[in-house]
Amino acid sequence: MAFLSVDQQWELISRGAEEILPEEELRQKLEKSRKSETPLNVKLGCDPSCPDLHVGHGVVLRKLRHFQDLGHQAILVIGDFTAMIGDPSGRNKTRPQLTLEETKANAKSYIAQAGLILDIDTLKIVYNSDWLDAMNFSDVIRLSSHYTIARMLERDDFTKRYQSETPISIHEFMYPLAQGMDSVELKADVELGGTDQKFNLLVGRNLQREYDQDPQVIITLPLLEGTDGNEKMSKSYGNDIGLTDKPEDMYGKSMSISDEMIEKYFILAIDADADTVSKVKKQLQDSSVNPRDVKRALGRAIVKLYHGEEASLAAEQHFDQVIVNKDAPEEMDEIILDSDTLIIDIITENELTKSKGEARRLVKQGAVRIDNEKISDMNFVLNPGKEVIVKVGKRKFLRVK
RNA sequence: GGGGAGAUGGCCGAGCGGUUAAAGGCAGCAGACUGUAAAUCUGCCGACGAAUGUCUACGGAGGUUCGAAUCCUUCUCUCCCCA
Numbered sequence: 001m002a003f004l005s006v007d008q009q010w011e012l013i014s015r016g017a018e019e020i021l022p023e024e025e026l027r028q029k030l031e032k033s034r035k036s037e038t039p040l041n042v043k044l045g046c047d048p049s050c051p052d053l054h055v056g057h058g059v060v061l062r063k064l065r066h067f068q069d070l071g072h073q074a075i076l077v078i079g080d081f082t083a084m085i086g087d088p089s090g091r092n093k094t095r096p097q098l099t100l101e102e103t104k105a106n107a108k109s110y111i112a113q114a115g116l117i118l119d120i121d122t123l124k125i126v127y128n129s130d131w132l133d134a135m136n137f138s139d140v141i142r143l144s145s146h147y148t149i150a151r152m153l154e155r156d157d158f159t160k161r162y163q164s165e166t167p168i169s170i171h172e173f174m175y176p177l178a179q180g181m182d183s184v185e186l187k188a189d190v191e192l193g194g195t196d197q198k199f200n201l202l203v204g205r206n207l208q209r210e211y212d213q214d215p216q217v218i219i220t221l222p223l224l225e226g227t228d229g230n231e232k233m234s235k236s237y238g239n240d241i242g243l244t245d246k247p248e249d250m251y252g253k254s255m256s257i258s259d260e261m262i263e264k265y266f267i268l269a270i271d272a273d274a275d276t277v278s279k280v281k282k283q284l285q286d287s288s289v290n291p292r293d294v295k296r297a298l299g300r301a302i303v304k305l306y307h308g309e310e311a312s313l314a315a316e317q318h319f320d321q322v323i324v325n326k327d328a329p330e331e332m333d334e335i336i337l338d339s340d341t342l343i344i345d346i347i348t349e350n351e352l353t354k355s356k357g358e359a360r361r362l363v364k365q366g367a368v369r370i371d372n373e374k375i376s377d378m379n380f381v382l383n384p385g386k387e388v389i390v391k392v393g394k395r396k397f398l399r400v401k
Numbered sequence: 402g403g404g405g406a407g408a409u410g411g412c413c414g415a416g417c418g419g420u421u422a423a424a425g426g427c428a429g430c431a432g433a434c435u436g437u438a439a440a441u442c443u444g445c446c447g448a449c450g451a452a453u454g455u456c457u458a459c460g461g462a463g464g465u466u467c468g469a470a471u472c473c474u475u476c477u478c479u480c481c482c483c484a
Contacts, residue, residue, distance in 0.1 A: 165480045167479060167480075238429085255437060258439060262438090290436070292436040295438080324436090355447085355449090356449070356450085357446090358446085364444085365432055366431080367431045394431090394437065
């Protein structure tokens with residue numbers, strides 16, 4: 001296929017990107033690829049230690065998709081090797097040791113979800129255990145001789161941990177090297193990653209040079225904060241919008257982001273073009289529009305991206321009904337009661353609360369309603385036979401028959 | 402190899418023989434107010450029980466004591482300094 005001009009490609013590639021290092025080299029690579037009609041190898045590594053992707057992952061996946069749209073070769077590297085090794089010291093909870101089966105299952109789920117964004121047909125998927133597992137100890141020593149401790153310690157989190165006297169195991173130094181080896185193996189022209197990956201991406205660049213390759217250009221993308229507006233989006237912080245979340249949840253979560261995040265979400269979560277972004281920015285600044293309405297548009301856009309237009313409208317309607325008008329939703333889990341049961345047991349057993357203690361606390365605080373009637377009696381008993389709706393907090397419902 | 406410091410609830414961090422389910426902060430949850438925003442205020446925040454309460458918990462295992470997060474022994478792990 002014919003490639004667009006470098007400037008045209010540049011517009012899409014640079015959209016939303018934090019840094020492109022070095023810019024000039026990327027221009028040259030694009031120029032060369034255009035002339036020789038050879039697509040660039042664009043690499044994105046992923047960590048299959050967790051099976052669920054969220055909108056934060058979507059940011060960098062969309063960027064990879066941009067390259068696909070421009071006719072380049074997208075390569076998804078499944079980091080199954082590192083996932084299998086995990087963190088042998090067991091200290092790092094985000095890096096548990098996985099079995100081969102778990103890794104495979106996660107990778108499968110990862111690819112399926114990534115397919116919501118990427119063009120799977122032209123995507124090249126590789127597993128880094130293919131080459132990393134084949135290295136022996138001498139290979140590893142040879143590889144590590146290309147890097148020094150001082151350079152390793154330049155990495156932000158190493159510096160911090162070193163200064164705060166928290167342990168750093170030697171093997172942790174191997175991860176950036178392993179990731180760099182991937183770039184060498186794949187002869188990557190470009191590697192994408194979040195800003196927190198900058199160091200690792202640069203190691204790949206340096207290693208390629210050591211192995212006499214044309215070093216990759218790195219493109220970093222801003223990290224998207226989660227719905228709390230604070231921490232980066234992550235399932236473990238509970239602030240994520242999952243790609244496979246139900247439309248209503250997706251919409252609801254989108255509505256709970258803070259005003260300051262709206263513009264960023266427009267840029268990173270839904271890839272809005274420059275015109276839309278500047279319009280949003282203006283609306284937020286001159287308060288001609290209630291920020292809530294800007295957010296509603298955002299919520300619809302996010303749901304539409306993953307579930308289609310129809311679902312996005314339904315999700316908004318659901319939101320209006322349940323949250324704005326405080327009505328019960330049409331669909332909710334339901335149970336059939338066969339004997340008199342304490343309300344506390346009902347909500348605990350159906351996972352509306354985590355423990356009976358919590359259930360009691362909520363009753364005490366007036367957060368539990370039956371058919372919209374606040375109950376305050378801890379010993380309230382529900383009798384079978386009559387259909388009622390139990391509501392806990394603002395958004396947990398259960399139909400009891 | 403030698404010397405020193407340390408390991409407390411989701412996280413940070415006080416406690417250093419009984420009044421400690423363990424100060425304080427952060428995070429979390431609920432209520433009020435709202436735009437399921439932010440900010441603010443109030444309450445809760447190990448489990449089980451209606452409750453006096455019972456059980457589990459201060460890195461692991463033993464021990465001293467009427468009583469231990471606190472003292473002793475030992476193991477595991479971490480950090481610092483010297484070599």
